[in-house]
Amino acid sequence: MITIAEIEAAADRARGVVRRTPLLSSPVLDEIAGRPVFVKAEALQHTGSFKFRGAWSALSAMDDTTRARGVVAYSSGNHAQGVARAAQLMGVPAVILMPADAPALKIENTRAMGAEVVLYDRAGGESREELGETLQAERTLTLVRPYDDPMVIAGQGTCGLEIAEQAAALGVTQATVLTCCGGGGLTGGIATALAAKAPGLHVRPVEPEGFDDMARSLRRGEIVRNDGPEVGLCDAILTPAPGNLTFPIARALCGPGLVVSDAETKAAMRHAAARLKLVLEPGGAVALAAALFHGDMLDPGPVIATLSGGNVDPDLFAAILTAG
């Protein structure tokens, strides 16, 4: 388990680099949800997702010699961009392993940030973990894991520190905080920060239908893997199972998980565009979908939904916008 001191140290290292994202709202969303809804607009973070927080935290916590040798990461896209940009800003090499079927925008952006992108064949059964270990060994790069790394979780926790401050400024001391949940780094980081700084704000993770490994793991009290397909609409958060570091945090601090359908996620994306003027990717919209359409599963009172990313291919986004 990480500590609030580690999150505060990550926030110190992030000062002047990581963006403080706004907490937004819209009366139309309040009306749909039947309660006050606030959104933490992490799609506005550098690289278009919260992942830059964790990447910056991990790289800035390394000793100079280790960092100078370079880093390697595997990711369907958002962690890739976060690590690539952090490495670029620090002037160190980054190699990113990405599935060949990742969204084109994410691959293109990662390359544009100066990283060496190595594509692997996810469908054909190539293992990114094995590829990553080979690269680590051959090139003495340091692996930056997408969520099961204490410094990455601490970095994501800086988002929770901001939520605590922003909610307090609005007079909101009791609320449900919905997180878009893949491996649980954002969920665990925010939950740790809020437990220390705003204990009336209670985190509940949200996942897409068919990829509810965190919700089922929380119900069972132990890590359960998804056994369905590996690809789906919400590419950013389709991890096979909660992490070994993140699950104990979620188990200790979070309420039951929520599950939303792809149709609800798409509707949330349309509302975010029309009401908040934000471009969200599917995986970044599941928490808003739960806020808007699953209020019956939540305690009364305000909801704060993290909008965790906006890296969606324009053609897909356009198709979703016009399908409403």
Add this chain to the structure above:
Amino acid sequence: MITIAEIEAAADRARGVVRRTPLLSSPVLDEIAGRPVFVKAEALQHTGSFKFRGAWSALSAMDDTTRARGVVAYSSGNHAQGVARAAQLMGVPAVILMPADAPALKIENTRAMGAEVVLYDRAGGESREELGETLQAERTLTLVRPYDDPMVIAGQGTCGLEIAEQAAALGVTQATVLTCCGGGGLTGGIATALAAKAPGLHVRPVEPEGFDDMARSLRRGEIVRNDGPEVGLCDAILTPAPGNLTFPIARALCGPGLVVSDAETKAAMRHAAARLKLVLEPGGAVALAAALFHGDMLDPGPVIATLSGGNVDPDLFAAILTAG
């Protein structure tokens, strides 16, 4: 001419109500422009455009008796929503005159904010000014003009106060500030604020091709009207001529106007979605278009582009996203 004291008073009245919008950036935009580009994300303002600032300023400056009788406004949409929302928050009636061919999203949003919407036939030659005066007289409503009102200009100027502070925090003391320019309220308000608070930030208004009344008026030294069609892509900023109050401010404080094509505006909208995760309407993207594609017309150094609104119909937005 309005004073910095009037803008600061508007900022005092706006505290806790008007949103402080972020100043964002993206390395990809810097690369396209060949210089640092910052954007003031007014599409994230309440009601999706900067117009809420001026509307709140005007209504909050009225005496209680006048305000309680209600307000009337004419607008193709963004001023309408700003006035409707300010009136709703203050609990006073609002009647909004809108052209029947305004974007459906703007009409729908204005109604959703509790305003009475009266549609008029712009193409058929109905005069919104005459309709507005009739309503004013019959119902003792107070007209809130879209830009030629000192309290409205002062409210838009609060955006300039924020730009001055945010640029200073980044160490930017010399820059070109590009404003999306319709009647000149935002341009005049920001220019007045910056002249007092950040004199190294120099405003230049940006307009769409065929609607460059401000640019031509600045060249001629007197107000010149557009003589072309009244409708076009950038519906939010297609005013017939600079205002009687706003033009003298622009003449005193702003550099030459810039003109962008509709194709450049659409490209700027695509970049804003892909890189900044912001939904912009065409009229809210002209300043970014000038920053990205007309650098040869600008002094060297950083550019700050206002992104003034995001109220675009989803079908149009989707069509623009996929046309790139």
